[in-house]
Amino acid sequence: MKQTSQLMDGSNLSPMPPDLNPKAKYRRVLFYKFMRNKTALIGGILIILFIFITIFGSIIAPYDPYTQDIINKLQGPSSDHWFGTDNFGRDIFSRVIHGTSITLFIGFSSVILGATVGVLLGIISGYYGGRIDSIIMRLMDVLLAFPGILLALAIVTILGGSTMNVVYAVAISSIPVFARVVRGSTLSVKKLEYIDAMKALGASDIRIIFKHIFPNITSPLIVQATLYIATAILSASGLSFLGLGAQPPDPEWGAMLSDGRSYLYNAPHVALFPGLAIVVVVLAFNMLGDGLRDAFDPKTKE
Amino acid sequence: MQNQKVLLKVTNLKQYFPIKGGILGRTVNHVKAVDDISFKVYEGETLSIVGESGCGKSTTGRAILRLDEPSGGQVEFRGEDLLSFSKKKMNAIRKEMQIIFQDPYASINPRQTVRQILTEALEIQNVVPKKERGNRVIELLETVGLGTHQADRMPHVFSGGQRQRIGIARALSVNPKLIVADEAVSALDVSIQAQVINLLTKLQREFKLTYIFISHDLGVVRHISDRIIVMYVGKIVEIADKKSLFENPKHPYTRALLSAIPSTDIDNRPQRIILKGDVPSPIDPPKGCRFHTRCPFATELCRQEEPSLRQTNLMLDGHKAACHHIEEIEAGTHQPSPLTVS
Numbered sequence: 041m042k043q044t045s046q047l048m049d050g051s052n053l054s055p056m057p058p059d060l061n062p063k064a065k066y067r068r069v070l071f072y073k074f075m076r077n078k079t080a081l082i083g084g085i086l087i088i089l090f091i092f093i094t095i096f097g098s099i100i101a102p103y104d105p106y107t108q109d110i111i112n113k114l115q116g117p118s119s120d121h122w123f124g125t126d127n128f129g130r131d132i133f134s135r136v137i138h139g140t141s142i143t144l145f146i147g148f149s150s151v152i153l154g155a156t157v158g159v160l161l162g163i164i165s166g167y168y169g170g171r172i173d174s175i176i177m178r179l180m181d182v183l184l185a186f187p188g189i190l191l192a193l194a195i196v197t198i199l200g201g202s203t204m205n206v207v208y209a210v211a212i213s214s215i216p217v218f219a220r221v222v223r224g225s226t227l228s229v230k231k232l233e234y235i236d237a238m239k240a241l242g243a244s245d246i247r248i249i250f251k252h253i254f255p256n257i258t259s260p261l262i263v264q265a266t267l268y269i270a271t272a273i274l275s276a277s278g279l280s281f282l283g284l285g286a287q288p289p290d291p292e293w294g295a296m297l298s299d300g301r302s303y304l305y306n307a308p309h310v311a312l313f314p315g316l317a318i319v320v321v322v323l324a325f326n327m328l329g330d331g332l333r334d335a336f337d338p339k340t341k342e
Numbered sequence: 343m344q345n346q347k348v349l350l351k352v353t354n355l356k357q358y359f360p361i362k363g364g365i366l367g368r369t370v371n372h373v374k375a376v377d378d379i380s381f382k383v384y385e386g387e388t389l390s391i392v393g394e395s396g397c398g399k400s401t402t403g404r405a406i407l408r409l410d411e412p413s414g415g416q417v418e419f420r421g422e423d424l425l426s427f428s429k430k431k432m433n434a435i436r437k438e439m440q441i442i443f444q445d446p447y448a449s450i451n452p453r454q455t456v457r458q459i460l461t462e463a464l465e466i467q468n469v470v471p472k473k474e475r476g477n478r479v480i481e482l483l484e485t486v487g488l489g490t491h492q493a494d495r496m497p498h499v500f501s502g503g504q505r506q507r508i509g510i511a512r513a514l515s516v517n518p519k520l521i522v523a524d525e526a527v528s529a530l531d532v533s534i535q536a537q538v539i540n541l542l543t544k545l546q547r548e549f550k551l552t553y554i555f556i557s558h559d560l561g562v563v564r565h566i567s568d569r570i571i572v573m574y575v576g577k578i579v580e581i582a583d584k585k586s587l588f589e590n591p592k593h594p595y596t597r598a599l600l601s602a603i604p605s606t607d608i609d610n611r612p613q614r615i616i617l618k619g620d621v622p623s624p625i626d627p628p629k630g631c632r633f634h635t636r637c638p639f640a641t642e643l644c645r646q647e648e649p650s651l652r653q654t655n656l657m658l659d660g661h662k663a664a665c666h667h668i669e670e671i672e673a674g675t676h677q678p679s680p681l682t683v684s
Contacts, residue, residue: 066496174367233444233449234448236404236441237443237512240409240436240439240440241466242432242433242434247466255453256453
């Protein structure tokens with residue numbers, strides 16, 4: 041960790057209290073670098089906001105997202121209905137707010153699922169190499185050969201349309217992405233002499249993999265995971281838009297977008313607001329991911 | 343030397359790394375990093391292996407510890423063939439032999455404190471009971487000259503020399519008999535080099551360690567070794583005790599190497615032998631003597647026939663060189679081609 045020690049000299053960094061233990065100091069440097077990156081900061085704040093909305097959604101939302109009010113259908117934005125109402129007269133603002141939890145759930149859980157499997161495969165592939173590596177990576181290549189959304193589409197078609205199946209589908213299509221990133225990092229960490237030192241001490245493969253390789257490949261993994269949440273949300277919305285994801289009347293943004301499609305000319309707000317929500321969430325995760333990448337990159341000191 | 347006990351015996355050790363090529367990824371050739379070498383290491387001695395980069399000296403060290411699986415030969419440790427050991431049995435005997443690495447920045451996990459590094463080493467080999475591990479860590483730190491207050495620091499706050507001490511403490515933690523020091527001081531400043539070398543010598547006396555000291559620095563080697571092996575493109579070209587090697591080198595390559603040691607004696611500067619050409623590739627080493635492409639004494643015989651390690655009556659016991667023309671060169675009847683000497 042030559043870079044870390046360079047980065048640690050701290051002379052040209054913002055004021056830092058001395059006498060911190062090094063681990064905390066390292067985190068602090070990461071934090072400063074991150075805070076200085078305005079785009080990433082906005083992304084992070086937006087995500088915290090969305091998480092907040094998820095937790096307190098039922099309190100914030102002025103109406104029940106499922107209650108229909110046919111008389112007031114397709115109303116434009118007003119003080120009563122901030123985002124207007126849809127073709128059943130349901131309050132779009134409340135539906136968008138309730139949809140946040142579904143969207144974040146799909147994003148996080150599919151990435152956690154996909155990353156877990158991908159990390160395992162990637163580490164095994166990179167660490168053992170040889171035939172095991174060839175077999176795993178060729179399998180990953182097969183998965184990667186399909187465009188992500190197409191693969192997810194195929195899987196959902198087989199499993200049937202539901203929110204949970206979308207999670208599985210997106211998770212499966214994310215496995216090769218994580219496997220590749222992790223394999224690459226594993227290959228570079230594996231060559232370091234401290235891995236040989238552990239081998240010379242007689243450490244088991246499991247100990248080496250989990251205690252010495254995994255902790256040293258987390259940076260690229262966190263970045264990849266953050267960026268992939270955005271992709272996962274987009275894929276999931278796409279699937280729901282096609283009617284293969286969350287089923288009505290669930291207030292899933294992709295499905296709402298699909299509902300609004302028919303009224304695009306007369307009542308564009310029905311499609312506009314869920315669409316906007318998707319854009320903002322995806323953008324936020326991308327900004328955060330990019331910012332984290334820069335913060336973890338020892339070459340960017342500014 | 344002969345009456346000492348043999349700790350490690352390496353016989354016909356070969357390390358070929360396959361080169362994959364083509365669409366099918368078949369093995370198209372091999373890098374013959376170490377090609378059929380044999381030597382013995384006696385208990386309590388320091389055996390140095392010197393040579394240019396790429397001559398196979400580090401590969402030899404790694405092969406002995408089975409960090410890379412050797413392609414052939416035997417490595418006998420106290421009479422037992424290590425290469426026949428199962429992975430489990432091998433891991434158990436690893437506490438007898440340890441390694442110190444070249445790069446102090448890459449050789450310790452940046453995410454563990456010194457205490458964690460040492461405790462883990464003790465834990466893996468279970469050399470001391472759990473309750474005593476804490477004390478043992480402190481003891482180890484003191485042995486290698488680190489302060490006990492530094493136990494809970496992360497590696498990146500330490501300097502290169504201090505990190506190397508951590509590496510040494512880790513190697514020592516399991517009470518090994520044999521330590522392979524793979525360019526252990528090459529990455530350090532000269533002043534720090536001296537400190538670490540003195541530490542290594544002190545530890546050797548204290549714990550009766552045997553060292554295989556791999557280095558390209560002849561000055562350091564001269565200071566620390568009992569015996570020296572000179573390697574060239576995967577082969578041993580000369581093996582001798584320190585005195586014989588430095589005062590009575592027999593192989594033309596050894597002479598060239600020794601003539602490259604800088605001297606401060608202006609009036610009595612030794613003749614510098616500058617070798618022409620580059621080190622040949624270990625993928626396709628030259629036929630006959632591997633040094634013939636650069637040797638000022640090369641003859642047709644050298645191009646055809648590979649010399650084996652032999653001893654002439656001008657050499658002390660245990661001193662061997664792999665050259666066809668030892669006698670002629672010594673007698674002065676075989677002169678080098680003039681272009682190669684400056």
